[in-house]
Amino acid sequence: MGDDFTVQDVWTTKQLTAAGHSYRDIARAVDQQVLVKIAKGHYISKKDPHSVLHAFNLAYPGLTFTGRTAAYLYGVAPMVWPATAHHPTSRSAVIHLDLRRRAVRPTVTRRGLQVAVAAIVAAELATTDESAAVRVLDRGYQGFKGSRRLEDDFALLTRGERRRLDPVLRKAIIGTASQLETTAVQLIRSALRRELEEGLITIETNGMVRGYCFDILIREVRLLIEIDSWAYHGEARSKRMDFARDRCKGNQATRWGYLLLRYPDSAVKHAPRYLADEVADTVRFELQRRRRLRREDEAIPTDQPMWLWYPKV
The missing domain is CATH 3.40.960.10 (VSR Endonuclease)
Known part of the structure; x- marks a missing residue:
């Protein structure tokens, strides 16, 4: 039986047992902080934000990161805990994750993880961190079709989200020009x-x-x-x-x-x-x-x- 838990950053119990680790080995690794249990049946060996988020993503298939966590994944803000996310059927009962139940909304992939589109994230941040909201818009809608993507996403916002987003949009730099x-x-x-x-x-x-x-x-x-x-x-x-x-x-x-x-x-x-x-x-x-x-x-x-x-x- 091998005892190297560092060959990958995120593990499931199934993967660990398939690699030859017993349940006792797993418990000992957790006690020795070689592994960190993130959610039921999910562990990390590398203690960095992206590994933790990846573990949450595996533990809750269909999860969408939102708010400050999405801003981190857009690359415009530092990671702040707990992570914030939405899921169509689940709520969290684990440390470091604020998971709320909400219907599926439009998403994009950032750094290999599913996040809310930039307009939704910016609307969430508009009243608490306007500068981060502006940076999310800048990053999310850069490129030739930035304005087109913004129009598509804006059409899916609630009236309240549009109202919060309006003053932030005026400060953002959209598209390539x-x-x-x-x-x-x-x-x-x-x-x-x-x-x-x-x-x-x-x-x-x-x-x-x-x-x-x-x-x-x-x-x-x-x-x-x-x-x-x-x-x-x-x-x-x-x-x-x-x-x-x-x-x-x-x-x-x-x-x-x-x-x-x-x-x-x-x-x-x-x-x-x-x-x-x-x-x-x-x-x-x-x-x-x-x-x-x-x-x-x-x-x-x-x-x-x-x-x-x-x-x-």
Whole structure:
């Protein structure tokens, strides 16, 4: 019979007996703290957070880690005990695990374990650790389709979760064009400094309107701004459903009384003044608008056809 319990980090009783260990061997190993019993029939030989969580995962098939534990698995927060998780049928009666019964909700896999999607985790953390909630959103929705995944997950939240998540979303960096969007916000804030200082407007990022996520939102004038990356939208890289979804997104904004301005990433890089001036002019026009059409003498240079003024890049 072998006595090396360190050949793997997590053991079940069945695995230990199959490896030649008797129940007496197992009890002695626990007494000597060579093994640590985590749950009924489940042990660890390596005392690190991930081994403990992996043991819980084996002990409760179908378990979903949530809250601070999910934030740890997303790689944005330290591990804090007890671990927090949901399960469709079980509640915990073991140390170091706060397991609550809840219906199955959308999940992703992080570090080999099942965790709640980032929107749910961020909503759970929003009132206790906003900075961790923001980091979870940043990590969970990075990449080309970050905004699309956020929209899908947001649609599955409860009304209360959406309410808690809203102020956190404004501080998160979603998708791949985060630096472009940050630069665009800085340009817009500079162009509208007076209006901001006078409290006439606020500038938010990742504004949710009718279930769609828009890069920038100025609520006071119902203005939405999108910064579109060529890496995602260009060269026929957008899939057919993404293409259709993008049109529906714009249609919803229009139908519900929002103005929508869309700029390519090259505008941020190569024509920043055009972007800033056009957004600022739009905001100022809407602030004083009295339900009338814009007169021709109120046009600005960028109202001319694009090929007459847009820089060749």
